[in-house]
Amino acid sequence: MGLSQSAYAELLLAVRKNPEEFIDNREDATFLALGRLLDKFAEDREGDDLLEDDEFATARAKRMGKLSIACEKITKACPTCVDARVVQIIASDKDPDVELGLLLDLRDELAGGPWTSDTTGTGDAWNDVFARPWLRLLSRIQFAALDSGRYRMCDEAGENALSLSPADGVGARRACALSRARLEDEEGLNRLEARFSHRGDSWFALSRVILLYKLGRMTAARRALRGMCSLCDGGAYALLRPILIDTYMPDRPQYAPYSFEEATLAVHEADPIILDVPDFALWAERQEDIASAGKSFAEEHGLDW
Amino acid sequence: MSFDPSREDYQRLALRFVSQLDGTDPLRAAREFATFGRRFAQDRDSLPQTDEDRAFHLVSLAATIIDYDLPFSRGGTSQDLLKRARSLLNEAISLDPRCYDAIRMLRAADIPSFDLYYKFLEEAADEVGAHCREQRDLMLATHEGDRAVLASKIAMHPYLRWLGMQASKAVICGRNRQAIGVCDRLLELDPDDTADARFTAAIAYAKLEDEDGLDALARRTRRLSIERARGPEDAWMQIARMSLLFKQYRMAEARRQLETLCNTYPYAAATIFLQHELPDGVFYRLAVPPYSEDELIVACSEATVLFQEGRARFGHGSLGTWLAERAKELAPKEDIDALVAREDSELNGDSGEGR
16 A cells, blocks of 8 residues: 555554544445444443343334334435445344345345455455455345255355355354254365364354264264363353344354354354254253253353253 | 054954965855954954954054044043053053064153154164064065065064154154165165155255255155156155245245145145144054145144244244245135134134044
């Protein structure tokens, strides 16, 4: 860019301090507005833990509604803001089936157009800030597909994202791992792990257990379960006492690999798949040391058991 | 096809009776056999039978109670029926300790978890297979001609049922590849597919979103019965195809497949709208006429594993919700109204007659 490193650092600080000064086009203004809406939304969520179930439902419906309306305004003013359109779809809080249809329509509308591939020449679309919304759309399609029982579709959307961003800026490999476990595709899961140099995380760990259980390889499944519970902080607790996680808005929160928070996300995302294996949780709880590990974790952290 | 326990009971005794007539002159033999039906119905003890035959008879009585009577009974009657069935099965095992049908039916009542019951079936399968093969070879040695064919087939039935149950429990446990493996074994053992393994396999292929596998299964099993070869595909195959289309988001085609299904089975739209989940047969999948309303009801119940998938909000699953909505559009209003009314009256205990 022609700036020295310190000059660039100064510029960055200045932009962060006062973004409006640096915005000279509608797209950027839209993006900033959306960012602020999402920040507000996240803030509004913070009191959720203290609410009763019905209070929570009301509060949630209210803020989703507000966000949806705000996004509609934004997208009217700036239809090219893909992120706003995706957020609006999520905020409309439809059943996964319906949400998927809306996302697929959006994908079809934008496919092949500008910002659906890498223009930086780095071979990774995530490096292209303008291609990120497209990648986020693909990731959202993954979630909607997963939640509506369409595992191949989830996997394919993920493969699409991975071919555009081999370093997987958007984390598509995670839903792919879950899908392959669900589809009992051992080779597929192995390939995926190898592709990322076996840099595991809670999703890979959980997918492996589910896969082996479904294939009936119970000794290996037990080993994998123990592995997951020792790798993931509070893994046993996360698995046996799943925490209610609200809709990602707009995408998956970032946590340290194998942290307890990460483990709870993986379990949450895997929920439809785990339901499909009705005795999975019971089996896990029956395995030696797993229940006690969960219980200890609960006690240590003041959680319900 | 499935298995009809009463019919099998009859066939076993008929075979034994008839072989006992060997050597008598044909006219006398014919006169003797003419008495068989009456004696079977009214004077069973007078017929030649082994302890194994007696045990199977008790199994057939228990099967009728558990699979055909119990689902329509209520409260105190249910408890009595269960008690009676259990004692019949226990007696069967005391007469024939290798009565594998009775053994697995009793275990089904005692093992509450799908997983552990599946494990039980899997672990004992080889033992059951070995025993049945022994019996089959014995039948082949003892009988001749058509009788040998029938007797040897019947000898294998307990093993076929054992594997059939293993496959269907595998699907319920979420173990679809295992289910397909067992179904393949069944189809090899019995190319006529008496156990209807292809129905379970269709669901498993749909769960794995394996279109090629499903097509190969269809080709392999198309000509199993003349009636089915000439007619539309069975409900399981149609539901599997429809699921695949739904999962591929080919919604217009999925809808067309649903319409075909509705044109194949009577009261189909209403059945699909209700999506009742029946208790699984404990002896075996209920034997019902091909293309009957009951057949679709059984298929839909087994397809719950497909209908209930996904993270749907109101308890119906993605496909289940979509089906209920489309079926409502397709069903004649009178059918739905009639079914809903019948449901309400059954719930209020007005009618204990079931279907």
